[in-house]
Amino acid sequence: MRDRLAKTIADICKDLFGTDVRIELTRPEEKFGDFSTNAALQLAGKLGTKPREAAEKLAAKLREDLGDQVSEVTVAGPGFINLKLSDRALFESLETAPAQRYAGQEVLVEFGDPNPFKAMHVGHLYSYIVGDAIASLLETAGAQVKRLSYHGDVGLHVAKALWAMQKSAEPPKGDIGRFYAEGAQAYERDEQAKAQIDALNAQIYANDPSLKELYDQGKKLSFDDFDAILKTLGIRTDRRYLESESTPVGMEMVRRNTGKVFKESEGAIVYEGEKSGLHTRVFLTSKGLPTYETKDLGLAELKHKEYPQVALSVIITAHEQAEYFKVMLAALGEIQPELAKKTKHLSHGFVSLSSGKMSSRTGEVYGAGELLADVAKAAKKQFPNSARDMQLGAVKYAFTRHRLGGDIVYDVNESISLEGNSGPYLQYAHARARSVLQKASN
RNA sequence: GCCCCGGUAGCUCAGCUGGAUAGAGCAAUGGAGUUCUAACCCAUAGGUCGUAGGUUCGAAUCCUACCCGGGGUACCA
Numbered sequence: 036m037r038d039r040l041a042k043t044i045a046d047i048c049k050d051l052f053g054t055d056v057r058i059e060l061t062r063p064e065e066k067f068g069d070f071s072t073n074a075a076l077q078l079a080g081k082l083g084t085k086p087r088e089a090a091e092k093l094a095a096k097l098r099e100d101l102g103d104q105v106s107e108v109t110v111a112g113p114g115f116i117n118l119k120l121s122d123r124a125l126f127e128s129l130e131t132a133p134a135q136r137y138a139g140q141e142v143l144v145e146f147g148d149p150n151p152f153k154a155m156h157v158g159h160l161y162s163y164i165v166g167d168a169i170a171s172l173l174e175t176a177g178a179q180v181k182r183l184s185y186h187g188d189v190g191l192h193v194a195k196a197l198w199a200m201q202k203s204a205e206p207p208k209g210d211i212g213r214f215y216a217e218g219a220q221a222y223e224r225d226e227q228a229k230a231q232i233d234a235l236n237a238q239i240y241a242n243d244p245s246l247k248e249l250y251d252q253g254k255k256l257s258f259d260d261f262d263a264i265l266k267t268l269g270i271r272t273d274r275r276y277l278e279s280e281s282t283p284v285g286m287e288m289v290r291r292n293t294g295k296v297f298k299e300s301e302g303a304i305v306y307e308g309e310k311s312g313l314h315t316r317v318f319l320t321s322k323g324l325p326t327y328e329t330k331d332l333g334l335a336e337l338k339h340k341e342y343p344q345v346a347l348s349v350i351i352t353a354h355e356q357a358e359y360f361k362v363m364l365a366a367l368g369e370i371q372p373e374l375a376k377k378t379k380h381l382s383h384g385f386v387s388l389s390s391g392k393m394s395s396r397t398g399e400v401y402g403a404g405e406l407l408a409d410v411a412k413a414a415k416k417q418f419p420n421s422a423r424d425m426q427l428g429a430v431k432y433a434f435t436r437h438r439l440g441g442d443i444v445y446d447v448n449e450s451i452s453l454e455g456n457s458g459p460y461l462q463y464a465h466a467r468a469r470s471v472l473q474k475a476s477n
Numbered sequence: 478g479c480c481c482c483g484g485u486a487g488c489u490c491a492g493c494u495g496g497a498u499a500g501a502g503c504a505a506u507g508g509a510g511u512u513c514u515a516a517c518c519c520a521u522a523g524g525u526c527g528u529a530g531g532u533u534c535g536a537a538u539c540c541u542a543c544c545c546g547g548g549g550u551a552c553c554a
Contacts, residue, residue, distance in 0.1 A: 071497090114497095190554070191554085312480085313480080320551090321552060326554085354482065356548095437491095442546095442547070446488095453516080454503080455501095456490080
């Protein structure tokens with residue numbers, strides 16, 4: 036509808052004034068109409084005529100050419116042309132399918148990315164909800180979307196959790212996050228524990244078989260926990276990548292390109308981002324160990340191998356990684372230019388709670404599951420019969436109603452409110468509207 | 478220090494590829510209705526659009542400087 040109108044207006048401008056104009060059709064305040072264009076203002080600027088005169092001429096022609104599409108064409112203010120759609124056009128637009136910009140194309144969307152052996156916190160929840168929404172949007176635009184996630188299954192955080200699991204008398208079960216929290220605290224406070232954890236970390240890197248059983252237990256526990264939360268959220272993941280997969284691929288890429296893309300500096304292998312206005316980052320440490328950037332390079336290559344036909348690859352993370360990704364993508368751009376061009380990093384801010392609740396009693400971060408449970412509790416209290424869908428709608432809407440970029444504040448009570456800017460409000464409005472329609476047709 | 482993001486009504490946020498008196502929800506104040514799932518309705522009040530310059534016929538929107546908050550800034554992720 037919008038595109039068709041814009042084209043008609045552009046054609047008329049060309050006919051009448053012999054000039055090409057980039058037509059902007061905006062949604063003005065309701066009282067002005069359904070669409071509004073500043074085409075006449077643009078024309079006046081180009082031709083040096085009075086805006087209102089150009090607007091009147093344009094409007095007259097539009098009334099003629101648009102026929103039953105519009106019920107009103109008016110000129111207002113300095114020379115805006117306001118269009119009011121006819122009922123017929125309005126109904127037609129309802130039946131028009133959305134634009135299929137990515138029709139039939141494969142698109143990857145990576146989001147969520149919680150690390151096993153740690154709790155999934157509200158930041159991950161934000162990433163999952165935003166990422167899933169973006170994936171759905173792309174699906175609506177016709178894309179064949181693959182939802183991906185990436186998980187750090189090796190590293191110091193694993194050692195911290197394993198250390199606490201080893202010390203525990205009982206077999207590990209339930210919330211894995213508490214083991215991590217215990218290990219992380221000991222690592223900070225206790226020199227002896229720190230040494231033990233560092234040793235454990237080396238063992239993990241060396242794939243020590245004596246750790247395998249505990250490691251596998253912990254990993255399973257983590258992913259079972261993630262799965263439960265994702266099931267509640269109704270979010271699926273098509274492919275999970277692990278750091279242990281991407282690491283060898285990335286190391287190979289860095290080695291192959293050392294001397295070309297990467298440089299040796301102070302014993303480490305680095306990428307000098309300064310040449311593209313960024314900063315230098317280490318890819319291989321002086322001990323020869325891969326950093327996150329190398330692993331991400333490998334991940335990009337892994338995705339490329341499995342999905343060679345992608346039109347677009349989106350990665351969604353928190354804001355803290357924004358500049359890191361610029362450097363990583365700049366390096367990738369020198370190795371695989373076409374791949375880097377198709378990769379787009381989007382970042383979101385941090386979540387804070389209006390209640391001020393950020394960490395639970397143990398000093399861990401506020402968990403994703405914990406938030407979901409708190410919402411369910413608050414919803415049940417206010418609306419004893421509230422459905423799961425209502426709670427989910429509340430959380431998802433509260434997290435997606437903001438523009439991406441800034442930090443967001445989450446307020447449980449506001450999110451479950453039946454009034455105002457909330458998910459349940461929309462759901463209720465929808466239900467009522469359908470009810471009215473149904474009764475009208477009986 | 479340098480780089481990135483944010484700074485709009487008491488609160489949470491839209492608007493930021495320049496355009497019509499800066500909008501919404503919540504909260505506040507004053508009213509109306511007792512119901513077809515009332516998703517409420519009407520009205521009032523509330524804003525130096527972080528600050529100061531600049532560009533423009535026109536700036537919340539573009540440019541510059543500065544202030545405040547968050548993040549990043551070589552061997553963590």
